[in-house]
Amino acid sequence: MICFFWLYYVSIQCMKNTKEKIVKSPDLSVIKKSHINKWVVLTSNYKRLVAVGDTLSSAIKNAGNNKSKDSVVIKVLPNLGYAPNVIR
Amino acid sequence: MKFKYTIPASSDGMPLLDSRGKMVRRPLLQIILKGKDGKEINSFAMIDSGADTTTLNIQYAEFLGVSLDKSKTKNIIGIGQGVVSVYQGLLPFKIKEMDIDVKIPAWFVDSQNVDILLGQEVFFDKFKIKFEKDHDIFELVEVKK
Numbered sequence: 001m002i003c004f005f006w007l008y009y010v011s012i013q014c015m016k017n018t019k020e021k022i023v024k025s026p027d028l029s030v031i032k033k034s035h036i037n038k039w040v041v042l043t044s045n046y047k048r049l050v051a052v053g054d055t056l057s058s059a060i061k062n063a064g065n066n067k068s069k070d071s072v073v074i075k076v077l078p079n080l081g082y083a084p085n086v087i088r
Numbered sequence: 089m090k091f092k093y094t095i096p097a098s099s100d101g102m103p104l105l106d107s108r109g110k111m112v113r114r115p116l117l118q119i120i121l122k123g124k125d126g127k128e129i130n131s132f133a134m135i136d137s138g139a140d141t142t143t144l145n146i147q148y149a150e151f152l153g154v155s156l157d158k159s160k161t162k163n164i165i166g167i168g169q170g171v172v173s174v175y176q177g178l179l180p181f182k183i184k185e186m187d188i189d190v191k192i193p194a195w196f197v198d199s200q201n202v203d204i205l206l207g208q209e210v211f212f213d214k215f216k217i218k219f220e221k222d223h224d225i226f227e228l229v230e231v232k233k
Binding site for chain 2: 024028056073
């Protein structure tokens with residue numbers, strides 16, 4: 001009986017270990033074409049745009065008190081393909 | 089730890105497509121940068137196995153308190169048109185999901201086309217990086233030395 005429970009416990013632990021966490025990708029759809037080449041500050045769940053600025057410092061400044069510790073800052077790049085060594 | 093590939097921002101419902109008509113997805117990693125005043129910002133860095141060294145926008149230098157020494161400039165290609173001048177410095181950051189602190193050499197560049205690109209130098213020595221594009225996943229495993 002003890003052996004049975006021990007085997008059960010070990011198998012449950014093995015299943016837990018094999019079920020690896022995969023970090024979800026962020027949904028950045030709140031960022032629009034009008035933000036290209038600007039810096040944006042998003043809430044930590046990426047659902048709301050907190051501030052926009054032409055520079056990193058101005059975006060942070062514009063966020064003011066709306067910026068939390070977990071806010072996300074992104075430099076919005078042109079919506080083009082990326083390849084090193086390709087002259088744009 | 090495994091991460092899903094990310095659809096780039098600013099698509100406005102018109103996602104960037106590859107030559108097969110599939111949505112472009114990139115290996116973006118959420119990182120935490122600590123500013124000179126102790127304040128932190130979360131940002132995204134793209135893992136770029138084609139880049140020799142980590143390259144990031146020059147505007148991060150001010151936030152990080154990195155002094156851009158003109159004697160430590162270097163010319164690179166691959167960003168913008170032709171040869172581009174960059175400032176050499178260090179980038180300390182934390183990988184948010186893994187809670188690991190990293191400090192790597194970095195090039196600061198004045199370009200509209202660069203946010204943060206995690207290149208090979210040091211970063212690829214510190215982590216085993218496995219791109220599983222066929223599963224829409226990439227994996228980072230810290231190298232224990």
